[in-house]
Amino acid sequence: MADDLTPLASLSLTHVHYDPTDRISFLCAWLALVPQGLCVVYATLIWSTREIEIALLFAGQLxxxxxxFALKRxxxxxxxxxMNGKGYGMPSSHxxxxxxxxxxMTLFLLVRHRPPSPGVRRRNHTPMTMLERAVWSVACLVMAAAVAWSxxxxxxHTEKQVIVGSIAGAVSAVAWFIITSIIRQTGWLTWAIETPPARWLRVRDLVVEEDPCQAGWEKWDDKMTALKAQQKKKR
Structure with a gap:
């Protein structure tokens, strides 16, 4: 009976080889999981915020x-x-x-993101400053460098495979940023958001001007402000 059992395969999506005696190798193993983690972040933000900019970013990522996939083959x-991996190595997918x-993210934070000017800011809206956006951009770039080095x-991968992969990713990001900018400028994005399916899904385009949690925070802050005003009247 045991001879008839079909051999089992391993789902190696998060299967990372590392040297258990090397702490740096252990850290690199965790860095190898960053792309999977980012996919979870993409899916969570798209579902919870319905922001078209995040969906476009994920579409470009795909x-x-x-x-x-095509370049490797x-x-x-x-x-x-x-070798500690299967398949071809040029360029590095990670x-x-x-x-x-x-x-x-750097292009979005430093170029596309346009928070309200000081003269039109709302009471409960504190946008990120340019310095804060620059810090987050540097953090993203450092993270990418760490994953590539790992x-x-x-x-x-070899150094050449990682360098080519980084260049391909950077060129893809710039190209997609230009394409989405054209889509925005020509009005196609506004048209798409106003279609019945997009409205049914509650698709919006607010993150270009404000934090994704801003709308919910404003409702909460307005509610608490009204509650405090009522308490003062009762005193």
């Missing part, structure tokens, strides 16, 4: 992944000799993924 370059994300340290 297109970047499709490009990586076109170039067909093997991984390092002491490096390309995080490079796209980091550059896209792929070399864990022997999943």
């Amino acid at each position: 297109a970047c992944e499709a490009l990586n 076109l170039i067909k370059e093997e991984r390092p000799r002491r 490096a390309q993924f995080v490079a796209y994300f980091a550059i896209s 792929r070399i340290y864990l022997n999943y």
Whole structure:
């Protein structure tokens, strides 16, 4: 009976090889999970905020992944000799993924995001300053660099494969930013948001001007302000 059992396969989506005696290797193993974590963040934010900008960012991320899939099978370059991964290695998908994300976030925070000017700011709206946005941009770039470096340290990719992956991700981010800017300027995005399916899904485009949690915070702050006013009248 045991001879008839079908051999089981391993789902290696989060299966990372590392040296258990090396603390840096252990850290790199966690860094290898950043793309999966970002996918969870994408899905959570898209569902909870219904922001079209986040959905567009994720669409570009998926297109970047499709490009990586095609490039690997076109170039067909093997991984390092002491190989710790399956499939082709050129370009590094991890490096390309995080490079796209980091550059896209930097372009959004420093170029596309336009918070209200001081003269039109609402009472309960405190937008990020340019310095804060710059700090977050640097944090994204440092994160991307750390993930890319970890792929070399864990022997999943060569330096060249990581560099090419980072360049491909950065170019994809810039290209997608230009495409989405054209879509915005030509009015196609506004048209899409006003279609019945988009309205039924409560799709919005507010994050360009304010924090995703701002709308909910304003309702809560207005409620608490009204409650305090009522308490004062009773005294």
